[in-house]
Amino acid sequence: MFRGLGTKILDGSPNYFVVEDIGQVSSTSQFEKFLQDIYEFVQMKDIQSVTIVLNEKEASNNDYLHLLGDYDFSKHDTQYFYKRDLNSLEVSEQVTSIELKSIEQTSDNLFKKVWKEVVTWSLNAPSSLSIEKEFEGMKTELGSNYIKNCLIAYHDKDPIGITIPHIEPGTVDEGRLFYFGLIPAYRGNKLGMTLHKLSLQFLKCIGATYYIGATGHKNIPMERIFQINGCRMFEKKVIYRLKRHPT
Structure with missing residues (x-):
């Protein structure tokens, strides 16, 4: 190491x-x-x-x-890096328009298939790795809990995106999203805001007391989601x- x-x-x-x-x-x-x-x-x-x-x-x-x-x-x-205190975040038990299912409930292959669709037309700078290699690297970084952290988002029973909320390795309460996004056809109708909020609630439920998120400087829609969900920008890198x- x-x-x-x-x-x-x-x-x-x-x-x-x-x-x-x-x-x-x-x-x-x-x-x-x-x-x-x-x-x-x-x-x-x-x-x-x-x-x-x-x-x-x-x-x-x-x-x-x-x-x-x-x-x-x-x-x-x-x-741009954003932060949000999760202690004040309310965790709603009401049924929302989005349902989350982990890899435990689905499969690695389905998760990777949806992930590939999510990165299409992304406003963030592209990765040099394939989704398969990103997935394998993520498993190494997060460990065996990846099957609980990798979540597929469903809307009207259709997969519409993914989110990977987890406690940052080396910390006890820092919440991160390894990846987050929607399939292009479902962008622009507030589902991203809802999925992000559900991800923050998931982080709080697994013990995170604060959240750190980042997005590329060209991804204005993601910045808006951060702001709507109570995150503040604290650093540029x-x-x-x-x-x-x-x-």
Whole structure:
């Protein structure tokens, strides 16, 4: 396992490896050593998708940007991060227009089929991985509970989207959605807002006291969903991705 002082890693090896926070790296020499260690690690593990996330201050450091270029990383996207306290969230027991079914109640294959439809025409920057590899990486990151966290959303008995609410690994009460979205035909009619709210309620029920969500800077509809459901933006981050597989 890759280790760094204060770093936050999302490890879906060998499919993906995300450095979500570079931790206590605070100088050009430390950042260069950090990149070298990452490069050697992902080469050894044969990891297919490698991403580094920097906050605005870090992403404005020209020395860091030059080093990222030297190690063949390029800017992939800018993301907006939102947060919501879940203690005040009311969990409704009323029947809504959406029903959620986990993989325990359906199947891996059906979940992946719906996921493939969901990513069609997404406003977020595309992944370099297939849904099959994203799915396998997610299983590695979340562990055996993935069968309870992977949920298919149904409307009038038709699958319309997916959501993957979970407690962030390494924390006890931070709620995240590994992925969230609707099939294109069902977008734009408030079902996304409802599905997101149900996802937040699910997070509260499994012990999350707060929620962190992120979306690409072009995904205005998702930003609106965040805002309608009581989330506030607290940070912008810049995503850098390794352009080629290490050899």
